[in-house]
Amino acid sequence: xxxxxxxxxxVPIYRxxxxxxxxxxxxxxxxxxxxxxxxxxxxxxxxxxxxxISKAYSLLEGEGxxxxxxxxxxxxxxxxxxxxxxxxxxxxxxxIDKAAVTAVQLGISERDALSLxxxxxxxxxxxxxxxx
Amino acid sequence: xxxxxxxxxxVPIYRxxxxxxxxxxxxxxxxxxxxxxxxxxxxxxxxxxxxxISKAYSLLEGEGxxxxxxxxxxxxxxxxxxxxxxxxxxxxxxxIDKAAVTAVQLGISERDALSLxxxxxxxxxxxxxxxx
Amino acid sequence: xxxxxxxxxxVPIYRxxxxxxxxxxxxxxxxxxxxxxxxxxxxxxxxxxxxxISKAYSLLEGEGxxxxxxxxxxxxxxxxxxxxxxxxxxxxxxxIDKAAVTAVQLGISERDALSLxxxxxxxxxxxxxxxx
Amino acid sequence: xxxxxxxxxxVPIYRxxxxxxxxxxxxxxxxxxxxxxxxxxxxxxxxxxxxxISKAYSLLEGEGxxxxxxxxxxxxxxxxxxxxxxxxxxxxxxxIDKAAVTAVQLGISERDALSLxxxxxxxxxxxxxxxx
DNA sequence: GTGGTCTAGACCACG
DNA sequence: GTGGTCTAGACCACC
Numbered sequence: 001x002x003x004x005x006x007x008x009x010x011v012p013i014y015r016x017x018x019x020x021x022x023x024x025x026x027x028x029x030x031x032x033x034x035x036x037x038x039x040x041x042x043x044x045x046x047x048x049x050x051x052x053i054s055k056a057y058s059l060l061e062g063e064g065x066x067x068x069x070x071x072x073x074x075x076x077x078x079x080x081x082x083x084x085x086x087x088x089x090x091x092x093x094x095x096i097d098k099a100a101v102t103a104v105q106l107g108i109s110e111r112d113a114l115s116l117x118x119x120x121x122x123x124x125x126x127x128x129x130x131x132x
Numbered sequence: 133x134x135x136x137x138x139x140x141x142x143v144p145i146y147r148x149x150x151x152x153x154x155x156x157x158x159x160x161x162x163x164x165x166x167x168x169x170x171x172x173x174x175x176x177x178x179x180x181x182x183x184x185i186s187k188a189y190s191l192l193e194g195e196g197x198x199x200x201x202x203x204x205x206x207x208x209x210x211x212x213x214x215x216x217x218x219x220x221x222x223x224x225x226x227x228i229d230k231a232a233v234t235a236v237q238l239g240i241s242e243r244d245a246l247s248l249x250x251x252x253x254x255x256x257x258x259x260x261x262x263x264x
Numbered sequence: 265x266x267x268x269x270x271x272x273x274x275v276p277i278y279r280x281x282x283x284x285x286x287x288x289x290x291x292x293x294x295x296x297x298x299x300x301x302x303x304x305x306x307x308x309x310x311x312x313x314x315x316x317i318s319k320a321y322s323l324l325e326g327e328g329x330x331x332x333x334x335x336x337x338x339x340x341x342x343x344x345x346x347x348x349x350x351x352x353x354x355x356x357x358x359x360i361d362k363a364a365v366t367a368v369q370l371g372i373s374e375r376d377a378l379s380l381x382x383x384x385x386x387x388x389x390x391x392x393x394x395x396x
Numbered sequence: 397x398x399x400x401x402x403x404x405x406x407v408p409i410y411r412x413x414x415x416x417x418x419x420x421x422x423x424x425x426x427x428x429x430x431x432x433x434x435x436x437x438x439x440x441x442x443x444x445x446x447x448x449i450s451k452a453y454s455l456l457e458g459e460g461x462x463x464x465x466x467x468x469x470x471x472x473x474x475x476x477x478x479x480x481x482x483x484x485x486x487x488x489x490x491x492i493d494k495a496a497v498t499a500v501q502l503g504i505s506e507r508d509a510l511s512l513x514x515x516x517x518x519x520x521x522x523x524x525x526x527x528x
Numbered sequence: 529g530t531g532g533t534c535t536a537g538a539c540c541a542c543g
Numbered sequence: 544g545t546g547g548t549c550t551a552g553a554c555c556a557c558c
Contacts, residue, residue, distance in 0.1 A: 004233055012542065013334065023237045049335070049543050088238045093248065095234045099227035100252035104260050105159060106220045110253050116225065117249055120232035121242045128236050142541095144548060171531060181550050186531070194326055202409065203445070203530050203558035274556095276533060291501060303546060313535050318546070335543035335545050352502045357512065359495040364516035365400055366491045368524050369419045370484045374517050380489065381513055384496035385506045392500050408557065445558050530558075535551100542545075 002128035005046055013048055017056035025065055026087055032078040137178050145180055149188035157197055158219055168206040269310050277312055281320035289329055290351055300338040398524035401442055409444055413452040421461055422483055428474040
């Protein structure tokens with residue numbers, strides 16, 4: 001599971017995790033029944049405190065996106081139906097929208113904007129492949 | 133100076149102020165030599181504690197965007213063009229960064245991401261021209 | 265960490281702290297990765313308000329000399345050698361600047377000024393060697 | 397009269413003026429009976445508020461270093477006797493002392509220290525000549 | 529009038 | 544436990 005933590009953004013780590021896991025579920029990257037990485041494992045991989053992972057998982061459980069099976073671990077719940085593509089598009093459109101507004105307001109050329117996006121895309125694409 | 137404080141966003145007030153003043157400076161809404169609203173005045177207008185405003189102003193001073201003239205008030209500093217460009221790049225890079233991570237996590241192709249950005253860019257570009 | 269606060273000097277406490285921590289970092293007394301005393305601990309020890317310490321620490325963070333690890337504490341950042349050298353130069357330039365102005369105003373010749381500096385330098389150099 | 401105001405040092409302007417006028421008196425750059433520049437003139441030249449100059453002059457008068465002659469202006473008082481060279485040396489030695497300690501503590505070479513002093517000396521020497 | 533500093537105390541978020 | 548934020552109020556220095 002590809003997760004990118006930004007320690008300097010000020011956004012709490014557990015929130016960053018929740019948002020990204022939610023995305024993976026929406027995307028189908030994580031499918032109903034899939035087991036989540038264990039708290040300890042993920043904590044070690046991301047180099048954050050296990051309690052932080054635990055908090056994120058608990059909140060996802062509260063949302064009903066994740067199910068706890070006692071003694072075994074956490075699994076993606078069966079909530080994955082319909083409208084997924086639409087939701088995906090909307091989620092992505094929001095981020096691009098902000099970027100476009102900012103670019104225009106700051107007078108950044110379309111050429112520069114596109115080339116930066118291309119570069120960043122490649123960066124995270126390769127990171128995500130390495131994490132798989 | 134137009135400033136909009138969102139008390140419910142969770143983003144610290146002083147950061148909201150910094151971000152908006154910075155944007156006003158970078159986009160030319162505030163020009164070198166312009167005097168900032170006084171701490172007390174702005175505090176009264178936004179209905180927040182003067183120290184909160186003071187904190188925002190001090191940090192802007194630390195960034196070199198704002199200058200104190202003792203006993204008189206605070207003024208927009210004479211920022212080099214290079215510095216402004218650097219700030220712009222940083223501001224824009226942050227938004228593109230988020231978009232790129234989202235795109236990768238949602239499994240959106242680079243091609244689609246770029247074309248959406250192109251489309252949005254054109255949209256806001258033409259909007260901004262009409263407003264001129 | 266040795267910190268000496270002079271309440272009667274008129275120099276703001278938070279600036280005294282910043283200057284001394286900065287000096288400890290630059291001279292190697294505090295090394296990258298070292299944890300700073302907690303805000304509350306230092307506040308109690310120096311007998312000042314925690315917010316004053318917090319302000320000093322925040323500004324050091326803004327300078328990039330110190331890093332927050334959320335919920336854990338503050339640590340000396342991994343400062344590049346170049347950055348340290350820059351800070352050193354700035355610190356030293358300030359003292360020489362004052363000396364030069366004084367020399368000119370007192371009508372002391374460049375020759376005498378240089379020879380006094382040479383002499384004082386040798387003095388403290390040998391003192392510092394003896395302490396090693 | 398050569399005066400160097402540092403707006404960014406945090407030291408109040410009126411104090412900077414007092415200290416430097418005092419130095420000129422000690423040095424003999426200003427002699428008993430010499431008339432001081434008028435408040436307005438000096439204010440215009442240094443580009444500071446006339447009240448700031450006035451405050452500095454009043455405090456110098458309080459020290460007895462300066463005398464007010466009603467309707468005419470301010471003059472250097474007749475306090476200029478003995479020990480002058482000794483005082484000068486001490487004033488200068490203090491600044492060099494600090495510089496030398498800093499240099500040694502920061503590990504700056506004698507060569508670099510001397511060359512910086514040479515450079516700064518030349519800078520203020522030429523400034524002082526222009527102001528005469 | 530301007531901003532700067534410090535305090536005391538409350539509350540929050542994070543780990 | 545950690546730091547961060549905000550408030551209310553006092554006091555200071557400067558112009």
